[in-house]
Amino acid sequence: MIIQIRRAERKDCPGLLQLVRELAEYEKAPQEVNISLEQFEEGGFGPDPVWWAFTAEVDGNLAGFALYYIRFSTWKGKQMYLEDILVSERFRGNGIGSKLFERLMEECREKGFEYMNWQVLDWNSPAIRFYEKFNGVSRNDEWLNYKLKIN
């Protein structure tokens, strides 16, 4: 089994979006994915990109990905916000998630992001176990999440 991690390109978008839908199924909210392929592509590869990603391929097949955007902290400056990290079900248990996570840490070092931030659903124990394997990871329960639907 050859696992290859590389930066995502525009041509990967249809496959990435398919994996996003798979993650939404897992998170019990498939009806919540209403982004179009065009919006997805424009966000990553339009004139002002707002996301960057890495893909994991196993023997040439897309097996997973990690996608981030830049969070701006007025206290610390630019940080990585990890929006999604996912390994497709049939490829799990091969260390692919860790390889993606390590590639993200490398990206932080290259770009000078002091922190990597992310969220996890409180019932998602496999993900929580995965994240807590990494040295230095810390959880903060002081912040409440709010949203407002505008359009």
Next chain:
Amino acid sequence: MIIQIRRAERKDCPGLLQLVRELAEYEKAPQEVNISLEQFEEGGFGPDPVWWAFTAEVDGNLAGFALYYIRFSTWKGKQMYLEDILVSERFRGNGIGSKLFERLMEECREKGFEYMNWQVLDWNSPAIRFYEKFNGVSRNDEWLNYKLKIN
């Protein structure tokens, strides 16, 4: 009292950073603000901006601001992430915060951001009361926050 809301410009950065420090005092973490003015300016007005803000002026004096970045949701596309909204202590009670918040909602409509997202510290009751005044605001306690210090 004349309250004017306008888009922040590069020249506002020193004043904004001073207000950021004031907010950090209020949040009991003044030592956590270690961004430099140069990093702050570059983030908003460098070749690839990652934040945008509105200022509130009272009779020509900087009284508050709201600062956001673009969150990319793989389910919904580009969203507004409200990082900071702040009215300086001596200017509170004049509706300045609401004017800033309404300007942010207008920005969402103009830019096509479907959602506005933010977080609030669980002990910050005045802020929680402020946010919950707005129709349609919803809180979600299912997500845990994680971070990892890299550099």
